[in-house]
Amino acid sequence: MRWQLFWVAFCNSHQHVACKCHSMASQIISKTITTPGLLSRFNLHPDPLCRVCNEINDISHILLRCQKYASVRVTLWRKLNIASTNITYDVLLSHVLVNKNQLLIFVQTLKYFDID
Numbered sequence: 148m149r150w151q152l153f154w155v156a157f158c159n160s161h162q163h164v165a166c167k168c169h170s171m172a173s174q175i176i177s178k179t180i181t182t183p184g185l186l187s188r189f190n191l192h193p194d195p196l197c198r199v200c201n202e203i204n205d206i207s208h209i210l211l212r213c214q215k216y217a218s219v220r221v222t223l224w225r226k227l228n229i230a231s232t233n234i235t236y237d238v239l240l241s242h243v244l245v246n247k248n249q250l251l252i253f254v255q256t257l258k259y260f261d262i263d
């Protein structure tokens with residue numbers, strides 16, 4: 148897969164390969180990250196809805212739609228050269244994976260999203 152090639156290149160250039168942002172970003176990119184929305188599908192989380200928006204609180208809600216992160220998103224979208232405010236998860240990933248620099252911007256911004 149394409150993202151894995153980027154990931155290998157990214158980790159090799161970075162000292163803290165085992166840091167939390169790496170595992171979180173790799174889960175986001177491979178879409179295996181656990182969110183309340185995903186956990187509720189397996190009856191592991193009692194509340195799959197976002198308390199702010201009342202939508203299923205999955206990773207695409209958090210990154211693409213949640214009102215809680217509107218201002219973080221504006222900044223991130225500008226840095227990633229995303230013009231549209233209404234994009235899909237795959238379009239986001241395609242921008243993140245353009246090059247190592249974009250991936251680094253994305254990883255650094257993840258700390259502003261309350262994902263876990």
Ligand SMILES: [Zn+2]
Pocket residue numbers: 197198199200201202208212213214215
């Ligand atoms: Zn929300």
